[in-house]
Amino acid sequence: MTSVKGLENQPFxxxxxxxxxIDIDGIPVFFIDYDNLIISKKAANRLKDQLDIEELEKLNNKNIY
Known part of the structure; x- marks a missing residue:
């Protein structure tokens, strides 16, 4: 993947x-951070991304309290 919609202006x-x-069997696996994930999903604006955002925001709000 060479670019992510919504994050094109952010340096890699x-x-x-x-x-x-996350370490998986001694191998570091990098995952996009929450805020940038939401930005990229909003920029993609696909139905499945909209549904993902809804669920992610619910989960994130549960972790705050």
Missing amino acids: VVLLEKANI
Whole structure:
């Protein structure tokens, strides 16, 4: 993947610094951070992304309290 809709103006190194890193069997796997995930899903504006945003926001709000 060479670009992500909605994040084209962000340098890769900035996205990498914000990434969540999960260790899977000794291999670091990088995942886009929550805020940039939401930005990219809003920019894509597909129905499935809209549904994802709704669920992600519900889950994120549950984790705050």
